[in-house]
Amino acid sequence: MSAVLQNLVNQPYKHGFVTDIESEVAPKGLSEETIHLISAKKNEPEWLLDFRLRAYQKWLTMSEPDWQNVHYPKIDFQSISYYAAPKPKEKLSSMDEVDPELIRTFEKLGVPMHERAALAGVAVDVVFDSVSVATTYKEKLAEVGIIFCSISEAVQKHPELIKQYLGTVVPVGDNFFAALNSAVFTDGSFCYIPKGVKCPMDLSTYFRINTEGSGQFERTLVIAEEGASVSYLEGCTAPQFDTNQLHAAVVELIALDNADIKYSTVQNWYAGDENGIGGIYNFVTKRGLAKGVNSRISWTQVETGSAITWKYPSCILRGDNSVGEFYSVAVTNHLQQADTGTKMIHLGKNTRSTIVSKGISAGRSNSSYRGLVRINPTADNARNFSQCDSMLVGDQSGAHTFPYIQVRNNSAKVEHEASTSKIGEDQLFYFAQRGIDAEEAVSMIVNGFCKEVFQQLPMEFAVEATKLLSFKLEGSVG
Amino acid sequence: MSELVSNDYLECLLKSLSIQSEGISSLGAPANNQSAWLKQLRKQAIDRAGQLRLPTIKDEAWRFTDISPLAKLPFKPAQALHTLKLSDIQSFFIEETNNRLVFIDGFFAPEFSGITDKEQLIIGNLPSLIESHASLVASHLAQHAQYHDNIFTALNTAFVHDGAVIIVPKNAVAAAPVHLLFIATQKETTNYPRCLIVGEANSQVTLIEDYVSLQNDAYVTNSVTECYLAPNAQVQHIRIQRENTDAYHLANCAVSLDHASRYQAVNVSFGAQISRHNLDVGFKAETGECAIDGLTIITDGQLADTHSCIDHIKPNCTSRQQHKCIADDAAHAVFNGNIIVRPGAQRTDSSQSSRNLLLSGTAQIDTKPQLEIFADDVKCAHGATVGQLDNEEIFYLKSRGLSELAARNLLTYAFGAEILNRIPLASLKHSLEQIVLNQTQSSR
Numbered sequence: 001m002s003a004v005l006q007n008l009v010n011q012p013y014k015h016g017f018v019t020d021i022e023s024e025v026a027p028k029g030l031s032e033e034t035i036h037l038i039s040a041k042k043n044e045p046e047w048l049l050d051f052r053l054r055a056y057q058k059w060l061t062m063s064e065p066d067w068q069n070v071h072y073p074k075i076d077f078q079s080i081s082y083y084a085a086p087k088p089k090e091k092l093s094s095m096d097e098v099d100p101e102l103i104r105t106f107e108k109l110g111v112p113m114h115e116r117a118a119l120a121g122v123a124v125d126v127v128f129d130s131v132s133v134a135t136t137y138k139e140k141l142a143e144v145g146i147i148f149c150s151i152s153e154a155v156q157k158h159p160e161l162i163k164q165y166l167g168t169v170v171p172v173g174d175n176f177f178a179a180l181n182s183a184v185f186t187d188g189s190f191c192y193i194p195k196g197v198k199c200p201m202d203l204s205t206y207f208r209i210n211t212e213g214s215g216q217f218e219r220t221l222v223i224a225e226e227g228a229s230v231s232y233l234e235g236c237t238a239p240q241f242d243t244n245q246l247h248a249a250v251v252e253l254i255a256l257d258n259a260d261i262k263y264s265t266v267q268n269w270y271a272g273d274e275n276g277i278g279g280i281y282n283f284v285t286k287r288g289l290a291k292g293v294n295s296r297i298s299w300t301q302v303e304t305g306s307a308i309t310w311k312y313p314s315c316i317l318r319g320d321n322s323v324g325e326f327y328s329v330a331v332t333n334h335l336q337q338a339d340t341g342t343k344m345i346h347l348g349k350n351t352r353s354t355i356v357s358k359g360i361s362a363g364r365s366n367s368s369y370r371g372l373v374r375i376n377p378t379a380d381n382a383r384n385f386s387q388c389d390s391m392l393v394g395d396q397s398g399a400h401t402f403p404y405i406q407v408r409n410n411s412a413k414v415e416h417e418a419s420t421s422k423i424g425e426d427q428l429f430y431f432a433q434r435g436i437d438a439e440e441a442v443s444m445i446v447n448g449f450c451k452e453v454f455q456q457l458p459m460e461f462a463v464e465a466t467k468l469l470s471f472k473l474e475g476s477v478g
Numbered sequence: 479m480s481e482l483v484s485n486d487y488l489e490c491l492l493k494s495l496s497i498q499s500e501g502i503s504s505l506g507a508p509a510n511n512q513s514a515w516l517k518q519l520r521k522q523a524i525d526r527a528g529q530l531r532l533p534t535i536k537d538e539a540w541r542f543t544d545i546s547p548l549a550k551l552p553f554k555p556a557q558a559l560h561t562l563k564l565s566d567i568q569s570f571f572i573e574e575t576n577n578r579l580v581f582i583d584g585f586f587a588p589e590f591s592g593i594t595d596k597e598q599l600i601i602g603n604l605p606s607l608i609e610s611h612a613s614l615v616a617s618h619l620a621q622h623a624q625y626h627d628n629i630f631t632a633l634n635t636a637f638v639h640d641g642a643v644i645i646v647p648k649n650a651v652a653a654a655p656v657h658l659l660f661i662a663t664q665k666e667t668t669n670y671p672r673c674l675i676v677g678e679a680n681s682q683v684t685l686i687e688d689y690v691s692l693q694n695d696a697y698v699t700n701s702v703t704e705c706y707l708a709p710n711a712q713v714q715h716i717r718i719q720r721e722n723t724d725a726y727h728l729a730n731c732a733v734s735l736d737h738a739s740r741y742q743a744v745n746v747s748f749g750a751q752i753s754r755h756n757l758d759v760g761f762k763a764e765t766g767e768c769a770i771d772g773l774t775i776i777t778d779g780q781l782a783d784t785h786s787c788i789d790h791i792k793p794n795c796t797s798r799q800q801h802k803c804i805a806d807d808a809a810h811a812v813f814n815g816n817i818i819v820r821p822g823a824q825r826t827d828s829s830q831s832s833r834n835l836l837l838s839g840t841a842q843i844d845t846k847p848q849l850e851i852f853a854d855d856v857k858c859a860h861g862a863t864v865g866q867l868d869n870e871e872i873f874y875l876k877s878r879g880l881s882e883l884a885a886r887n888l889l890t891y892a893f894g895a896e897i898l899n900r901i902p903l904a905s906l907k908h909s910l911e912q913i914v915l916n917q918t919q920s921s922r
Contacts, residue, residue, distance in 0.1 A: 067538065375864075377839070377840075390849075390851070392851065392853075392854035392856075393854070394854060395821075395822075395824070395853055395854045395855070396821070397852075397854065398850070398851060398852040399849070399851045400848075400849060400850045400851065401847075401848060401849040401850075401860070402846065402848050403846060403847065403848075403862065404844070404846050405843070405844065405845045405846065405862055405864060406842075406843070406844045407834070407836060407842065407843045407844075407864040408842050409836075409839060410836035410837065410838055410839050410841060410866045411839075411866060412836075412864065412865070412866075413863075413864070413865045413866075414862075414863065414864040414865065415861075415862070415863050416847070416860075416861060416862040416863070417859070417860070417861040417862075418847070418849060418859065418860050418861070419858070419859045420849065420851050420856060420857070420858040420859070421857075422854040422855060422856075
């Protein structure tokens with residue numbers, strides 16, 4: 001690989017800065033007391049404390065998984081602070097009251113919240129170190145009966161919904177990190193779309209990890225009632241720190257009859273420097289339950305950040321004729337590691353799923369696709385199509401594919417295909433011939449490679465994702 | 479992996495091993511015939527087997543293959559006694575060749591064996607070849623099939639006393655194929671077939687490794703085959719497993735390919751209650767080629783598991799793999815195909831396809847074609863499909879006057895025939911086709 005490409009990737013992380021807001025940080029370590037403290041701080045009802053304690057008990061009996069194709073030093077769960085909230089202020093009624101520090105941070109991120117919210121018509125539920133600080137457009141959504149708020153607010157105002165659905169898709173003991181999250185989650189987003197309502201705008205949250213050394217344990221719950229539809233966006237950036245930070249979020253989606261949930265993620269957390277120092281550990285459990293007939297759950301993700309990305313947004317297709325989709329682009333550079341993919345569990349009749357996964361590895365990074373397609377005996381006429389393509393940039397990167405296909409019903413049709421390729425010298429030469437330099441050529445080739453996925457993203461995200469990819473791969477090809 | 483889980487199967491075997499290791503092998507060759515290196519090898523394998531445990535479904539590589547029924551059976555090693563007559567086994571012979579080594583329960587049966595191509599081939603059972611070609615055998619035996627993390631290879635190596643050794647000397651081209659016939663006659667025993675194939679530079683050979691049974695009770699076959707191909711050597715390796723449907727068949731096959739050598743394999747699996755075939759191919763030098771085809775046809779409660787690993791260690795090698803499974807009734811077919819492209823193995827060209835046909839609602843398929851790629855200038859593709867017979871194809875045949883049943887049988891047969899057509903021996907191909915036809919027809 002030529003020097004041109006080498007130079008292109010080595011740009012420093014552009015979103016690295018620390019906002020100085022006084023955090024209220026719980027003492028480090030995890031114990032029943034910590035959980036009581038979190039629960040008390042958040043003024044939670046008894047049943048939620050029980051839920052947390054149950055998860056904690058379960059967590060104690062579990063051991064950290066080691067089957068994944070990622071490597072990292074052992075995490076000391078007792079040296080993490082499990083609660084960090086920006087210092088409580090009196091309730092905010094308008095954007096002017098938001099801490100100017102915070103506003104500046106968002107501006108640096110290129111997210112002028114008030115403008116963006118107003119101009120783009122996007123309601124932004126700002127999550128800043130786990131606690132929701134400002135929520136906009138709530139009234140507009142409330143008019144049609146949509147509840148969109150932080151999960152701690154929802155616990156206070158709509159406990160019956162939380163009680164009914166929390167932990168039903170990802171049970172407390174589902175896996176090591178989901179159990180940990182269930183025990184100590186501090187905040188997150190909650191979204192409820194009532195029967196027959198099509199959400200009038202894309203809902204979006206911004207996640208940002210700020211206080212150094214504090215893990216972030218987000219909990220997201222999206223419920224679409226019969227005939228409802230929603231498009232939910234999640235975008236992430238994080239400041240530059242040297243100590244590794246653990247992020248173990250849980251996202252649960254529930255789609256009832258004829259409901260439609262589209263969940264899009266652009267993830268660009270700090271990935272560590274070129275020697276693999278620092279960076280976020282992104283260990284997330286995301287799962288959608290297509291519970292009703294004709295329901296649809298669609299995951300789209302663009303994963304460019306984090307030292308380690310390890311997640312499998314999944315669909316449980318329980319309702320007859322339900323549809324699951326997974327579109328993913330994972331870009332790794334330097335020493336980043338990604339082990340991502342999806343699980344499509346077909347339970348209902350005539351269920352369909354589509355998987356399109358694009359992995360791009362540059363530098364000394366490794367990316368893996370790990371996916372499961374399971375057709376249960378009850379899933380008559382189930383259909384799956386999977387496509388996993390990998391692109392290698394430079395001869396020190398690795399790309400891996402681990403597709404599990406389990407078929408228990410003979411009326412099912414399952415197809416999987418995968419390929420691996422690289423950006424060839426002849427392709428670059430062709431561009432050069434046409435007067436396009438290597439950097440731009442790489443960006444165009446990569447964007448072409450990912451086009452199928454980008455098409456699934458809402459417009460503003462698609463633009464951001466295209467840019468992100470070009471940043472990310474700057475200097476990696478040549 | 480180091481803890482020893484107690485279970486009858488392993489205990490029984492290890493006990494018989496400890497008796498053996500004192501006055502080594504009262505079974506095969508007399509004790510003084512075994513050279514020091516072989517004693518050493520067996521001792522190491524015995525020690526290793528003692529440290530390993532039987533895999534369970536909690537081990538990733540055995541997730542779908544539950545061998546716990548095997549672990550409950552106290553199967554002893556088979557003994558060298560048989561009362562077979564030529565007429566009993568003649569039906570297994572292949573008419574195209576008289577190069578034949580017959581092993582009964584893992585023991586060489588010279589009375590049924592014979593070699594016509596004595597000039598071109600150095601061939602015989604393990605003890606006799608150890609005498610005549612000690613250094614060559616020593617430099618390859620247990621050098622390709624690693625027993626350190628595989629309990630079954632370790633057990634086989636620990637029990638190694640007999641086996642087939644085929645050495646194709648430099649520039650030799652074997653005129654006729656070599657038929658290695660392994661017959662199981664004793665129930666509730668374990669037999670340990672072992673094969674070593676060394677293709678020296680520029681040599682060519684075709685061999686058939688054939689596993690059959692002459693009784694209908696449960697037993698265990700634990701076979702290990704090692705194959706080394708020197709520069710420019712060619713080996714065509716046909717492996718047929720048609721044991722009875724109560725048998726357990728555990729096979730490990732390791733192939734090492736040197737510069738510009740070519741390895742072609744056809745693996746056909748019909749039999750056994752539970753069968754597991756591990757095939758490891760390693761490219762040890764550049765420009766090697768391998769083509770591996772597999773066909774599994776199972777029915778009733780059979781389980782057939784194929785795990786292959788094609789390891790591109792060096793650049794400029796080509797591999798192609800196609801594996802097909804047909805599962806009927808409550809059968810369960812497993813395929814795990816791993817392709818590794820090591821750092822620096824540039825210009826690797828590798829393709830793999832796993833195609834699976836489910837004939838009944840209770841049959842199961844688990845397939846996992848796996849790619850691990852650490853080099854950028856490579857061409858790697860894999861694909862997997864699982865499905866049933868295509869209704870449009872059936873309709874087409876029906877429109878030509880075939881009955882529904884005939885159309886289904888024809889399509890099922892054609893699905894498998896693609897693999898069988900790669901077998902170069904007409905009579906063998908024909909007899910296997912008959913098995914496929916019988917199986918596809920009796921099933922409905």
